[in-house]
Structure formats: structure tokens, C-alpha cells
Amino acid sequence: MLIEFRVSNFRSFREEQVLSLVASKDKAHPDNLIPAGKFSLLKSAAIFGLNASGKSNLVKAFEVMESFVEASATKMNQGDRIEGIVPFLLDAETRVKPSSFEVTAIVKGTRFNYGFSATRERVHDEWLVVWPDAGRAQNWFERRLDPGTQETHWMFRGPLKGEERMLRERTRDNCLVLSRGAELNFANLGRFFLWFRAGLFSVDLSDRPTWLARFTAQQVEADTRYRGFTTQLLQHADLGIDGIKLITEDGRHNAPPVPGEATSARSTAIRSLHRVANTKQVEEFGFEDAESNGTQRLFALAGMLRVSLDAGQVLVVDELDCSMHPLLTRKVIELFQSPEHNKTGAQLIFATHDSTLMDPELFRRDQIWLTEKNQAGATQLFSLHDIEEEKRPRSTEAFQRNYLAGRYGGVPKFGPFLEDIGSRREL
Secondary structure, eight states: OEEEEEEESBTTBOSOEEEEOBOOSOOSOGGGEEEETTEEEESEEEEEEOTTSSHHHHHHHHHHHHHHHHHTTTTOOTTOOOTTOOOOOSSTTGGGSOEEEEEEEEETTEEEEEEEEEOSSOEEEEEEEEEGGGOOOEEEEEEEEOTTTOOEEEEEOGGGTTOHHHHHHHOOTTSOHHHHHHHTTOHHHHHHHHIIIIIEEEEETTSOOHHHHHHHHHHHHHOHHHHHHHHHHHHHTTSSOOEEEEEETTSOBTOOOOTTSOGGGSOEEEEEEEEOTTSSOEEEEEHHHHSOHHHHHHHHHHHHHHHHHHHTOEEEEESTTTTSOHHHHHHHHHHHHOTTTOOSOOEEEEEOOOGGGOOTTTOOGGGEEEEEEOTTSOEEEEEGGGSOTTTOOOTTSOHHHHHHTTSSSOSOOOOHHHHTTTTOOOO
């Protein structure tokens, strides 16, 4: 479960910005909370803001951290550039400094605080602090790059004490200790590494969801529970779909995976089934050719929704509402906030332009986040609950109406050309 995420000097983020999923003392919607020891965590967080304000960059920050942790030890070589690192470029000082990423999360009852800073060429800093079994904080390791000498200083404690030489010698400048330690089978590091690999997932629904649809198809093909969930989701979304059929590369219908064979190596065609009115006849349509973009995205997302809810994952989505009706998007959110459907502590973080979701019947104030840029072009991230007390919205007020009226920030300030359109009246 994610407690908070921090990012600085990355794309439009200059100063450190914090997305916290720690619940405030707000009493609204107790079902939207996850009890987690001393913490009460939010099941979801929605990020709103005008175009180019930094919403997508927040999702990209999750993606960069996740992918670098996963790949740095096993998919990179000495001299490879670190993918995705882009500093804040509108400042002469920050453009030559490293970008920084940090997460605090609870994994199987243990709290971890982990972060690193890096340029495209190398890691500058990395650290891991652990609270084992709700005990006192232990600083397991730390590396710091001396900017003057360009030498890295290392420190290892706790269960890593005595392993300093191996980890130092085996960790490249463009590699993370967390990744290398997991690859070397250090169980204490491997547990948290697996949270990045299997507990945190980022996706951009504005991209054509072909690969994500294949992932859903693989889940449906391999497990009848996923087939039932996906079929029910499509049927009950009022899309006119009666069911789905999968045809594998060799022509077999709904064939189970071959034992020992990776499902990703097998091509699967997706067909949607539509019942002819007042008959028992069913027509098959090519899913990508015949179905709307919104239907395709819902199917594509279905597999990840089920996996996240089953495994207690953190799912980070850009453009969650892309091509989908607002009421359908709302139902996806309600899946995560439902005590019946979310029993594992799964969390949903998403960026959206759909202000109809800014509803006090759906969200608490600490679940609604806004992005806007300051005069230097840097993104500021804050929740409705973060607004200074005298201006803070009441928990029951019309969030959407007041947001669009500009009371909270995070909306466009049009220039005269656009501002004057529609403002003239006939004399």
C-alpha cells in the first residue's frame, strides 16, 4: 500500500511535490479508507488540472521510477543511459541537476521509505529506510555522490551489514542497489523490489491499448474467474455486448495456455458477441474493428482492474476517462472504493479532465488533487484539503461548480482571443 510519493526536478516538477495517500481527519466516506496500522490510507486519489499542468508528468514519474527499479540490474549495461530522466528545463541550475523520486509504502506489514536521484548518465543518491514489524526505523543502506570528487560514498547497516563489498562492486553507476540486491537474491531487498515489479503498475489509457487488451485476453484465457469478471463488466456496462470469444493463433477457441509456455508468445484474436434482437442468434464482431474506443479501453483495463483488486496493487492511470462515459468511469472508481470488491487494500491513482467526478458523494476533500503551474512554469500539486483553512472548501459543497469557477485553482486562464469568444452580446 502506498503511503506517499515524492518527485522533484522532473519534467514540469521543479521543487519537491508530494502526493500523500494518508487520510486527513475528514470524517466523510469512511469506506474510502484502508486501515494500515498507525495509518489510515486512501483507496483512491484523483488528479485534476488544465492541459500541460503536470498531471501526466506525475504518472510518468511513477513510470520512470518503476521501470528503472525493474530494469537497472538485468536489462542495462555499463554506459547505457537511464531512460525517462528529464530534469526541469526552464531553470539553468536544475537542468544539470539529478531528478529525484521517493516512495513510502507498506509491504506485508513492513514500512519502507526508498528513493534515488539520477541524471541520464548515473545514479547520484539512493537510500532505503525500513520499519520492520512496526519497530524503530533502520537505515539499511545509503549511497551519496560527492559532487566535488565524483566519488560515491556507501553505507550499509542492518541485514545488509557485511555485504558492503559485494554490493559496491556489483552495482554500476547506472544501476540501483535495490535492483542489484534483489538480482543477487538478497531476500530483504527482494521483498521490496517485488512490490515495484508486482505491486505497482502505471498505464496511459490515451495510448492505443493494444498490449493492455492482450494482457486482459491472457488473464481471461488462463483463469475462469477473470473471464467471469470481464464478461460481467462488459455486459453490465450497457455496451450491447453479450460476451467475448478468444481465438488463438492456431485456431483453437478459448484454448488454455500450454504448460510451460509463456502466454505472451501466443497470439489471441478478440471477438465480441452481440445477440440479435428477439432471437437466440449471436453475431461475432472483430473487437478492434467494430467496437468503440471506450469499449476497447474498458476491456483493456478489465484485466488490470481484476489483478489489482485481487493482489492489492497500486494502479496509476493517466486519462482514466479516455473515451469512456463519465458514469462508467465512476463505476471503475467505485470498484476500488467498495469494501465488497476491494478487500486487499488496492489503490487507484488517476489523472483526468472529467470534472463531473469531482463530487462530494464520491470523494473526500483529501482525495481530490489539483495541478497548476506557477509563474516559473513549475507544477504545484495540492489537494482540496491542503487549501488554507479559511479558503478550504466544505466537505459537502459543490466541488465541480466551484472548481470550474476557478475558486480552487487548476483551471485555464484564457487570453483575450479565447476569453472574448461567446462573451459578446447583440445590442
